[in-house]
Amino acid sequence: MTATTALTASDVLAASPSVGSLYTTGGIAGAAILAGILSAAFISSFWNARRRNTAEAESREIRSALSEASQKISSYQALIADKNRRIVIWDGLSGQIEVIGQLPLETGAPVQDRDFIAFGRWLSPRSASEIENAIDKLRGLGAPFDLVVESQRGEAIEAQGRVTGGRSFVRFVALNSLRAELAELQIERDRLAATIASFQALLDTIDMPVWQRNTEGRLNWVNEAYSGAVEAKTRDEAVREGRELLPTVAREKIRATLTPDSPFHDKVSTVVRGERAFYEVFDVKSRGGSAGMAIDTTAQEALREELKRTLKSHAEILDHLGTPVAIFDKDQRLQFYNQAFQQLWELDLVFLESRPDNGALLDRLRAKGRLPEQLNWKSWREHALNVYRAVETQTDIWYLPNGQTLRVFANALPQGGATWVFENLTEKVNLETLYNSLVKVQEETINHLAEGVAVFGPDGKIRISNPAFRKLWGLGEGDAKPGTHIRSVETACTAAYGQADGWRRFGQIITSFEDERSNLSGTLELNTGLVLDYAVTPLPNAQTMLTFVDMTDSVLAERALTEKNAALQKADEIKNDFVQHVSYELRSPLTNIIGFTDLLKTPALGTLNERQAEYVEHISASSSILLTIVNDILDLATVDAGIMQLDFAPIALDGFLDDVAQQIAGRMQEMNITLQITAPAGLGAINADRQRLKQILLKLLTNAANFAPEHSTIRLKCWRDGNDFVFKVSDDGPGIPKDILDTVFNRFESHGKGSGAGLGLAIVDCFVTLHGGQVTIDSVEGRGTEVTCRIPSKILPDIGSIAAAE
Template sequence: MTSKYYLNQLLDENILLTPWVFGAFVFFAGIVVYAVWLHIQKGTTTTSWSESLLSILESSNLPWLLYTSKGKGFRCSNDLSELLGSSKNLENFNDVFEFLNKEGAESLKLALKKLLRGQKTIRTQVMNHRGEALYVKATLVLPQRQILIWWQNLTSEQKLTQKINEQVTLLQEERKLLLYLLDSLPTPVWFRNQQGLLEFCNKSYAQALDLPQETIITQNRLLWGYNSTSFKQELSEPLNTEIKKYLIFDGERRLMSFHETADEELGIAGFAVDLTELKKALSELERHTAAYREVLENLSAGVAIYGSDKRIKFFNQAYSRMFDMDENWLHSGPTLGEVLDDLRQRRTLPEHADYAAYKKNQLQMVTTILHPFQELIHLPDERTLRKITSPHPMGGIFYIYEDLTDSLILERKYNIQMAVQRTSLDNLFEGIAVFGSDGRLRLTNAAFRRIWDLSANQCKEGLHMSAILDSCQNFFDEHKDWNLRKSKLLAAATDRIPKKKQVYRQDGSVVDFSYIPLPDGSHLMSCIDISDTYRMEKILRERNEALEKADQLKSELITRVSSELKSPAGEIQKVIEILYKGTQGELNKKQLDKMKSIDKSAIKLLKFADDILNLAKVEAVNSYSKEENISVCPFLRNLIEEMTAKYTDKSGISFTIDCHEDVTTISTDPLQLRQIFSNLLEECFERAKTQQEIPIHVSRENQDIIMTLSRYDEKYDQKMNTESVAPSWRLTLVRNLIVMCRGTLATQIFENGLHEIVCRFPINIKSTTTPKNIKLVQSAVK
């Protein structure tokens, strides 16, 4: 038998289940083959062969059983008893079958029979009495036809295999998680072996190079460009310094910092840190610091910052100017103690009884201050400063000095002015109250409380307007719905529409109320008790109405009297005209003289009646006027034609009108203007000499119309003093009518008898009330 035959008997395919069992079987099968080979080579005896085989089997770690088919020998390993669950050593095959279940024993017996019948190797599976599955492989060993049986506990091997598989699965999951975490990192991570070749890189690494991970590892592509001449260290050595380089990630230029650490057994691990945001933050910090310094430099308040070493780190120009300090010396970085000594020496530091204790406290505060605080300091030069002391976020302390001298002076002046205004308001007869935009009382005076009968508590500052109205409810109508009335009063007092009205109160008093919205959203209300004025005004109004009614009756009476006078005078003139014609017979000379006297008296009576009617028209025009735009010159020409046709006996008198081109229209009542011009013309017809031409000159001066009329009077006496000539009642009436139009009338009589009348009235005429002189003229006519 060759060694190959024995090897095939011991090593058959599919015999082992685990790598460990497989290795053990191979090892011991090799030993058995080697022992057979030695037996063949040396020609040893059967006894020496058996001893060699037993020595080899006893050194095995697997349970075994060696049995001679003739029943002359039974040997087994010590651990076979433990495997079968026996507490004693096994002495024969019956002991083995005893510790197997019935099916296992029958299966093992059947396998042994097949082996003895010539089958080379028998494999089977049996169960011991503990329920453990045992794998059995039986082989016939020549030359003594011994049966060699290998035993394997499948249950323990399965448990071990399951445990190993669980550990492998756990390790695989941990590896998968680790790879996922590394691939999820936004920064590149890599691993190089001891020769410096890449073995792993994450996705960020591959993304930076824009290559697949397999290609990067195959080509050993390093992010920082290891092949560059900038790096002289060996490839197998890690980076000994931090390397910074710009890379492109997703189209963005990023600044990366590369780091590596080495392990003698494992290799080199490296990672890259993205410094782009850090660089931006540092640049932004520098920009903010520069802006912060610029802002502090431009502040009107003095700023000084001391570091934790108690030396000045920053100061602005306002600080050096405020304390008149040398900037070059401050730039040298003096300590806080030196600065305090300098200020004390130049008397720009507040006086302290114990300066040493004050200085010590200030120096300790640099490192012990926790919260900011402020205080007022009074310098010997009569300046008052607000000093704000605060801990610096970077360590140290900073001071802010603000000069409050001018502010305190203004505040003092303001307080004095407010006190003066308060005293003035309290001594006003008019009640004043100011409510804020929220409807709450801000200011009131004593007169307001007196008018509305309010106490100091009822006018307390901060009370709402509705509460004050509730306190004044007794002054309003109690029969009406007070809530509705109050809401209307509140709406009227806060609608920001200026108004003025009179409030009639239940006690019979009258209050003149005014509301003015203020620019800041507040509401100013003023009130004054006008009860006495109102009662007096009411009495005067009633008397005025009575006078107006009497005046109206008087005008009606004048009109009636004038009409009654004109009717008989007209009848007399008609009778005289009939008598003049001689239809009733011829009249003698004496009768004719009487008739002429009667006719003259009738004419005077008609004229007197016309004058009375003119006065009545003046009253009518004064009571009712309607303004129109009137062309002056055409209006005057038409009126002259009417008057010339009326005074036919004065046919020798004519008028010439010189109207300047800039005289256009005036705005006034046409009836009033007609009265002025008609009375002037009638004055000329009645007093002017016959056979003369009266010039009328109309011009414009600024916003006034000037009309000048010159005539020679019929009854002028050169010996009579011109100043003693009294004007006619008609001219006086014209003067007062022009005064009603806010104009003037001037007359002048020259030595040659020339009488000049100058009328001046504005273009836009607004009539006023009837002057007293007109009533005097009316009385004179009567």
């Protein structure tokens, strides 16, 4: 406390002015201030004196309480220091641990605090785990506990955990003899309860019904398998309702025969979930009642019955087999034989039914001359009977005196005895002999083939190869002998011809593991000039055959023909290019010539004399003919180039024929030839190229006029055949000889007195073909010629409107 100094009245008077001055100007204010100061001084002195008295009283009380606390702590420490208890305190704020007291040394508790807190070092594992979990919950959740733990020496110690004042403490108390015995009994009870719970949990997991009965025979516990077998929802329901798994007869039998010294063990049949089931039941009796367990043997019983049926079925099957079979038991006596066995050895049924010994059976067969003769019969017999002591199956070949060959399998049985199986190889041996003969014939045949043949196995090794194969590939006999791998053959062929790709492919095909193998063929050209056709053919047993045929001569001839054909095609292309080029180059000057000729005919340029006019007419006629030829060549070149396009449009045939007649009339008049057109009324219309169709008719009429005699008649007959437009041009000319009739449609073919270049009928044939039609010619020498054309088209419905439009 801070002391405050008190002012006395004399001090105040000494410091104050005289009394007389109080009544001067401002004296009243000074007096007031002085009075306030005096009052504050008196009050402060009084308050300080009171506080001093209070502080002294509180100090005396604290010293008294501290003395009492010290006395209590001393008494508590004396009490805690008892050797029968020990306290561990955890401060909740600082986390420090304080250990007070000791436990008796016989408990096994360590003296050192650090060792004592490590509970796993001196408590049993179960107790150490329990106390550590309880302490964690005490410190974390404030949950108190009371436990009885057991040290590793088997001593019982009581542990109490509490929380107070923000601290957690656990008190360990060593129990006296009575309490220790009680604790030990509690520990033993807990151990027994845990053991019983473990066994019950184990019994709940097994798929075998287990039950426990009291002394009165009623159920007091069952496992999950039992409740499931009796179709109860829970185990308690099964116990409460007393659902029984075993039938009444079985339970009565158990009650009558069960004693503590003789447990019950028997097979019981019952019904579970509506189906018959078989159980192997065990039941034991104790002072508290009885306990039982049932093992489901339904599957075993079914297997046992199935085994009986299987053995019977096997016996029936073996009896119907064509392979002789005999089974001997562990005493080497005949237990089973089938009909094939009896028929093979021709033995009496009475002898076989007597179950003879195996050695006696062999002696009987030798006496009847059925077994092969042996130099030492005793040794051979002992060797045959060693099968009963052998581990592996014994196999032997018997060549019987009657010519039969048998393969004998003798196999020892696990339960004792042996099985003898006799396989008749007579037919197989005969087939192998025949097969070997066929193989020899095959080899001789392959060796004399002109084609190279090689057969490879699935391992890539040669089975067969003929001389032609080795000759084609330049191989020696050692390079292609049987057993040579295809890689070695590939190396030899590569060294000889430098061809590796083909053989590498052959090796991949031959040694591949593909399920489906297909044929392969092709051609190989070697560096030597040889051309070989090869074929890869799959064979049975995963074998592969390679065949090579020398096709050098054929390939050379084919190449020569191919080169000649290519040269001809090139020449034809050059010809077409030349004709097309020349035709275009000729058209311009011809057009100029025709133009100037027509200009010379004009009177405006002057009058020509008779000879000049004649020459001009000849020039005009020749120029027109030449222009026609050039146009025809251009048309054919366009067709050959594949760029000819027809302009299809509706054509009214009646008006079209009139137009053609007017255009050809002048030519007919010049040649003194009459044109007769025969066509029915209403021909209708067709879809066609008007210009090309007119060219066809004009070419045919002009060609007929060129060959027809003067004052003769050329006939044009037209009609409809379904949707087709058909017309025929005939004349009374000299006809066409048979030797040139097939060439009249060829280009530049001119016969008779025709002045053209021989392109008229060729153009007719091209244009008719472009229309999708056909042209035929019929001519008899001396009687004239008929040319018939057929142009397909659809009938147009409105012919009148088409004609009006034209």
